Structure formats: C-alpha cells, structure tokens
Amino acid sequence: MNNRLLLSARNVGKQFMQGSRMRWACQNVSFDLYPGEVLAVVGESGSGKSTLLRLLASRLACDEGSVHYDVRNEAGTAMAAAGASGVFNLAELSEARLRWLARTDWGFVEQHARDGLRMNVSGGANIGERMMALGARHYGKLRGEALSWMERVELDTARIDDLPGTYSGGMQQRLQIARNLVTHPRLVFMDEPTTGLDVSVQARLLDLLRELVDQLHLAAVIVTHDLAVARLLAHRMLVMKDGCVVEQGLTDRVLDDPQHPYTQLLVSSVLTP
Amino acid sequence: MDEHYNFGFLDERTKKMIRRAMLKAVAVPGYQVPFGSREMPFAYGWGTGGVQVTASIIGRSDVLKVIDQGADDTTNAVNIRRFFARTTGVPTTEKTLEATIIQTRHRIPEAALTETQTIVYQVPMPEPLFRLEPRRSETITMHALGEYGLMNVKLYEDIAQLGAISKTYDYPVLVNERYLTSPSPIPKFDNPKMHMNPALQLFGAGREKRIYAIPPYTAVRSLDFEDHPFEIQSWEHACALCGAENSFLDEMIVDDEGSRLFVCSDSDFCSERRSAGHVGTQQAVTMPDTLASARGEEP
Amino acid sequence: MTAVLETVDLSKTFTLHERGGMALPVFSSISFRVNPGECLALTGHSGSGKSSLLRCLYGNYSASSGEVRIHHQNQWVNLSAAAPREVLEVRRHTLGYVSQFLRVIPRVSTLDIVAEPLRRLGVAASDARDQAERWLARLNLHERLWHLPPATFSGGEQQRVNIAHGLIANHPVLLLDEPTASLDADNRRVVVALIHAARARGAAVVGIFHDDEVREAVASRCLDIEQFRQPF
Numbered sequence: 001m002n003n004r005l006l007l008s009a010r011n012v013g014k015q016f017m018q019g020s021r022m023r024w025a026c027q028n029v030s031f032d033l034y035p036g037e038v039l040a041v042v043g044e045s046g047s048g049k050s051t052l053l054r055l056l057a058s059r060l061a062c063d064e065g066s067v068h069y070d071v072r073n074e075a076g077t078a079m080a081a082a083g084a085s086g087v088f089n090l091a092e093l094s095e096a097r098l099r100w101l102a103r104t105d106w107g108f109v110e111q112h113a114r115d116g117l118r119m120n121v122s123g124g125a126n127i128g129e130r131m132m133a134l135g136a137r138h139y140g141k142l143r144g145e146a147l148s149w150m151e152r153v154e155l156d157t158a159r160i161d162d163l164p165g166t167y168s169g170g171m172q173q174r175l176q177i178a179r180n181l182v183t184h185p186r187l188v189f190m191d192e193p194t195t196g197l198d199v200s201v202q203a204r205l206l207d208l209l210r211e212l213v214d215q216l217h218l219a220a221v222i223v224t225h226d227l228a229v230a231r232l233l234a235h236r237m238l239v240m241k242d243g244c245v246v247e248q249g250l251t252d253r254v255l256d257d258p259q260h261p262y263t264q265l266l267v268s269s270v271l272t273p
Numbered sequence: 274m275d276e277h278y279n280f281g282f283l284d285e286r287t288k289k290m291i292r293r294a295m296l297k298a299v300a301v302p303g304y305q306v307p308f309g310s311r312e313m314p315f316a317y318g319w320g321t322g323g324v325q326v327t328a329s330i331i332g333r334s335d336v337l338k339v340i341d342q343g344a345d346d347t348t349n350a351v352n353i354r355r356f357f358a359r360t361t362g363v364p365t366t367e368k369t370l371e372a373t374i375i376q377t378r379h380r381i382p383e384a385a386l387t388e389t390q391t392i393v394y395q396v397p398m399p400e401p402l403f404r405l406e407p408r409r410s411e412t413i414t415m416h417a418l419g420e421y422g423l424m425n426v427k428l429y430e431d432i433a434q435l436g437a438i439s440k441t442y443d444y445p446v447l448v449n450e451r452y453l454t455s456p457s458p459i460p461k462f463d464n465p466k467m468h469m470n471p472a473l474q475l476f477g478a479g480r481e482k483r484i485y486a487i488p489p490y491t492a493v494r495s496l497d498f499e500d501h502p503f504e505i506q507s508w509e510h511a512c513a514l515c516g517a518e519n520s521f522l523d524e525m526i527v528d529d530e531g532s533r534l535f536v537c538s539d540s541d542f543c544s545e546r547r548s549a550g551h552v553g554t555q556q557a558v559t560m561p562d563t564l565a566s567a568r569g570e571e572p
Numbered sequence: 573m574t575a576v577l578e579t580v581d582l583s584k585t586f587t588l589h590e591r592g593g594m595a596l597p598v599f600s601s602i603s604f605r606v607n608p609g610e611c612l613a614l615t616g617h618s619g620s621g622k623s624s625l626l627r628c629l630y631g632n633y634s635a636s637s638g639e640v641r642i643h644h645q646n647q648w649v650n651l652s653a654a655a656p657r658e659v660l661e662v663r664r665h666t667l668g669y670v671s672q673f674l675r676v677i678p679r680v681s682t683l684d685i686v687a688e689p690l691r692r693l694g695v696a697a698s699d700a701r702d703q704a705e706r707w708l709a710r711l712n713l714h715e716r717l718w719h720l721p722p723a724t725f726s727g728g729e730q731q732r733v734n735i736a737h738g739l740i741a742n743h744p745v746l747l748l749d750e751p752t753a754s755l756d757a758d759n760r761r762v763v764v765a766l767i768h769a770a771r772a773r774g775a776a777v778v779g780i781f782h783d784d785e786v787r788e789a790v791a792s793r794c795l796d797i798e799q800f801r802q803p804f
Binding site for chain 1: 587588589590593627631632633634650656659660677678679700
C-alpha cells in the first residue's frame, strides 16, 4: 500500500463578506488523501463544497488552515529545475510553480465544459495544449496523442478538427477530461462533472470516469450533490452542511450506516426509481 | 534646421526617459517596456513610436535613412525624413550602407547591416498575443511566466484547419529563447535577418506606449513545428528592373488586362544593382502567362 | 489454531435522528472468534440483527462500541477503527462478502462484475474473465447472460452473480448473507459444495443460512444472536 500522502487539508477555511457580516463558507475541513483514492464531497447548495474544491486546487486562498501537496519533479522540465520535490504548503509555492502544477500533475474538470475548454480552437488543439505548453513541437506527434486520447474517452476521432461548440454536452465533457488527463496527472479535481447532462449521457460518462480512475490510478476529489455518483465513483466521502464537515468515512459506510442527523436526512431523501 | 524646436523635437528630459526605457529594453531582449509616449505632430498609426525612438538617439554626426515598405519615396517616409531634417539638420540618405540610423515601416533592408548601424522599427501593436488574448493583465502574466502555449495552439490550429501556418507578416518570434515578440508587420521573408544581426534593433509603439529591443547578435527564432518548419516566401520571377532573384518583390498591376510587374520592394537595393549594371527583363508578366503558370504549364 | 477473525464486545445501536433521536439497539457485547476452516452460522429470528452483525464484520456498518479484528497479511487490523483505505485493502485481499441484495453497477456486464475482485488483485483482464466464466458456469448461469448487466436478472440469477463475485478471489475470510435464499435445490447443492471447498482450503466463514438443510450441511458451529439482544 502506498503510504506517501498526496494531498492534505488541515483546518481549511474561507470566509466571504455577506451583506454586512463575514460568513464562513467553509470551515475547519481536514482530511488526508492518498494516491489512487477518490474522495467525494457531498452536500446541498450552500454547503461550501465548491468553495472547498477551489481552496484545495489553490484557486482561492485559505483564510484559515493550509493545503499541502506532494510535489514531484519530472526530469527535463524547465520549471521543475526551479524547485525540489516533497510535500509543500501550496500557499508557499510561487505562482509560476502553482501554474505549472495545475498544468501537469493536476486536472480540473469544470461543471460546464465551456469553462474548461478553449471554445475557439479545435478538439485536437484543446487536447494538445498542455503538451505544447510543456514544449512539445512535433505537429504529427501532437495530433497522434490527441487522436489516441479521443479514442480513450470514446470521442469520434473524425471530429478532431471540429470546434467544441459543435460537440454535444456529453462530448464536451469527454473532451475536457481528455484535455486534463493528457499530462498524466496524479490528482484530478471535479466539480459536478455530470450535473446538467442527460441521464443516459451522465451514465456513460460515469462509466468512463470509473474506468479511467481505475486504469490510471488517479486520485480525485469530486464535488457532487448526487449520492449515486458518490457511491459509484468514490472510495470515501465528506458530507458537508453549512460550511462544515458533518460526517466522513468509507463511502458505503456513510451511505448505508449514516451517523449524523444531516447525513441520515440526505440519504433518506434520495428517490430511487 | 528649424530653430523653434529643440534638437529632434522632443525636450531633453523626455529623451532621457525614453533612453532609460531603451536601456531596460536592451537589457531584457524582446520584453515590452512601457514608456511615457508623447503627443507628436502627426496621428497615431503613422509611426509616432518609431519617431520618438529615433528622436531620442539621433545626434549631429548621424546619417538618417527612412523607408516605408522598403521605399524611400513614399508619403510616410518622405514626411518623416523631412521632419528630422527640419528638427535636427542631420544629413539624410537613401543609401542603406551610408546610414547610421534607419527608421523603417514594415520592412528590413536587403543589404546586410553592420555594427555601426541602428534600425528603428515602427510598431502598431507590440503584443504578439493580442489577437488571442486581448487582456493586457493576462498577457503580462504570460510573458512573465513564459507561458506561450496559447500561441502554439494557434499555430497548431492553422495547420489543422488550413494545412499550413497562415501568418505571412508579423510572424511571431522568440527572442533570446525567452520572450515572445512581435517583429512588427514585416513580411516573414525578413524574419531571418533579425537573427544574430550585428545592428541594434529598436522597436517603438507610440499609440500602445511600449518600447522593446533586440541587441546585436541576439538569437531570434520564428515559431514553428519540427515537422512544419518555418519557410520564407519565394517568387517564380526575378525583379523586372534589376534581375534580383533573392529580394522581396512587390507585385504591381500595370494595365487593365492584369499584367503584373515584379519589382524589388527595397528601392535602394534595386537602384544599387542597376548602377552596378544588373538588368532585369524590363517586362511585365501578362495574364495568360500567369494563368498558364498556375495550371503548371509552360508560359 | 490462530483465529483470523474476532469480535470483542461488539455492540450496535442505531440512532434514528429523523425519529427524534430514537435509539434502536441491535445487539450488545458480542465476542467470538473464527478459525481457518470453520464455518460459524449466525442464527436467530429475522430482525435479530444477523445481517447487521455481518455488515459490521465487513466494515459496512460502524460499531457503536467494541471491535472487529481481522488477521490481514500477518497483522491484526482493527477494522472498526481503520481508515477507509485500510478497510478497502482488507476487503481487496482478505475479506469477501456475499450480500443478500445485489447492488448493481449499471451497464457493467455480469462477467466484468464477477471478474473485478480478481482484477483488483492485479490479475490480467483476460485471465480474470476466464476464471469468471468458470465460476458462472459452475453456478449454472447461462452463457447468454454473461455479457448482460444483471439489472434485469431474476432474484436467483442475481444471487448467483453475487456468490461468484464474493467467492472468486478465494479470500481467507468469507461473510455470506443468505447465499441460497432464492436458489432451487440444484443450485443450493452447488453453493454448499463451494462453501465446503472454501473451508477445505482454509477459509474462515461466517454466514446466515435461512435454510436448515443448508446450515446443517455447511456449519461447523452456530451462534444465536438472540442472546445478545438488548431489552427495549
């Protein structure tokens, strides 16, 4: 079992001005994530789960606590030469380093694909961008990689030169996933990856995510309000309410034997067709 | 020389400010240095940046050449040359080899430049990423971090959609392997001349208020892909006047039947060759010949 | 002989917050050990907490107090206090579970569902599939069902998929919750044989067997859960 901690949140919190008072959107969240572990962050609107995701991905600065990540350098990368490997407090990394990290070892799948894609360039260009940013300069090889990833996420390779606007919602999400995975990240953040898609499309996308997480040994933090998504994809769950974690643990344990009143309410509220 | 103006039109403090910006620019090749661009007696878009740069470096012992699209006798070039004659009294010339300062709009002279020369480019838009990312706040960050993936994506996209990179002028270059730079709207034909040039290359953008520089003997590389390398333009015909086969040719329609005359864009280069006895065909290429050539047949 | 599974003062009480925090005690202070090759049958009336106990043993239900300890890769692991990834490791290598109901992962074929525990152990996909086919054939599940997802199968067919899935990895400890409830006599016999084979290879089994005949055929001893019930 891999004992090297990948991501660690320690008493993470963020407050925002709301009306005339400061309100904690997210408070006192702590957990450790290991390579290959999938963590679902579940809660209703206003629970703070999206804020938490953004804090973990360093898109927002913590007002309290810290997020730590096991940064690993790859030989030959220009940016990597600038720093050592090891567990770092993300707040202490330079912006250059963070951006490099976000482009290589992390992925971020947005809820709305158009927020995570370049809509004015083709599917192939979208997939190839990260590689080009890392210095890849062979057009044929870039295209080859893009084609192979399109196959992997079950996109029609004939559409490699089409603009993402011509893709369906489900296809745009697959494109977004390919775009993120092309640099073999170890950690992927997902913000409601299947919400808003048609049910059958959601189902196929979840299957794809399940397979990819398994094959690529990805660690992931998935924000969702859908307990079924958590059960299907996640090993562990955090249940959030009003900015706090009310319960956490093994997914099937939390869903089958919920301890906290709110968790019990959530679980019993789910409709089963 | 008109005694009502300070030497070179600008006051000495302004020249000092511009020279400071230039020093920074030379110290960081290809990096756009903001400067306090002044109101000039002609409109934006007519070379105010280039003129401010020239005005800040020109001295009594200089010899000035001004060209516009390679020619000394077009409106823009004539105007600017007259402006400096009036405000400095410095001798002007049309001969590239005799000039110490060459101000240019959209071309680099064919004749090789030397270590004693400075070339000043007029730049409309100094930001090479402008069309891809209009926000200055974003492009500043991209330059700071060397994150030029966006430009590579654009080049990839050109090849995917059009079969080749579509930029034929203002072709983006990487200066000193660090900063992505706009060479100004010179044809890509001229890009190779920027690489390891013995002359100092200065760039002024008046409207956008930025100056940048390529010091002598600096590496300048045009962006491309390993399997789609950078290529310059070429013509089937030689200059009709002087017979030059390796200069940038202007194509001029000379009659109503579509006959075209190919002539060197660099007027000084062409006249030097003619003085040395070189002669071209002296003839326009007729329309039927052009069409035959397009069909791959013998004219 | 060293035990491989034991409980120490294990108690379980549900707190129903939706009913104003009403406490529903299930069982209290259960302690037992199971050795390799044994089959412990849990008995008691329905509702006495047998399934809940099994789920506690699997880590699916939390323990209200006490411990569930399992011998995993030469070490004792306190399953009730273990981190999620440790529980998952134990389940991958050491602890198998045949549940009463099949929670279906939609759109995954029966063959892939059954092969999954082997793939989790690093077995090559084709090899895992081959073994899955053999297990399903043994359980008399018709070949034409193998490539279909089990959602539309009958109760008995789903149960056989469950059994194959639970037993295929040859775990040292097996938890069986009513494995023969929906099966006909022939298939019951197959399952009994499979349990015997598991015991013979040294597996420790804890099971709930509704059918008296099956229980008598497979169990080496019984534990009546009723005695551990708390008075209301």
